[in-house]
Amino acid sequence: MIQEVITNITSAENQAxxxxxxxxxxxxxxxxxxxxxxxxxxxxxxxDSKDATRLRQNNAEVAAQRKTEMIAREGNKEISDFISKCVVNEDAAVETVKEKLFTKYGNR
Structure with missing residues (x-):
């Protein structure tokens, strides 16, 4: 009986x-x-962090490029307007000079 108990305890320890x-x-x-x-x-x-950083950088570059293009277009328009005014003023100046010359020297 004691041997059986010892065997059971040993078996339980092994299982544990x-x-x-x-x-x-x-x-x-x-x-x-x-x-x-x-x-x-x-x-x-x-x-994902690198991709997000790269995407933010690309977005910033695109925005900067668009802003640069917008500024260039506005500048080109201002230049064009100024040149148009100069041409009009030049035509008016030529007419004024012609009139003065015709007035002074007549139509010879």
Missing amino acids: EEIVRDATARAKEIRLKAESEADVILKQAAK
Whole structure:
């Protein structure tokens, strides 16, 4: 009877050790899987961050290019308007000079 109790206790201890080993191995697998998934998430987050930075930079460059083009168009329009005024003023000046010359020297 005592031998049977000792056998049962020994068997229970062996089963407990096996359960602990299995649980430890399973916990190690879960930890390694979690670390692996965390690494994947971290790498993806870093990539997403780089992509977001690159996208913001591209957006800023596009906005700057559009602003530059807008300023250039406005400048070209101002130059065109100024040249048009100069041509009109030049035509008026030529007419004034012609009139003065005709008045002074007549139509010869």
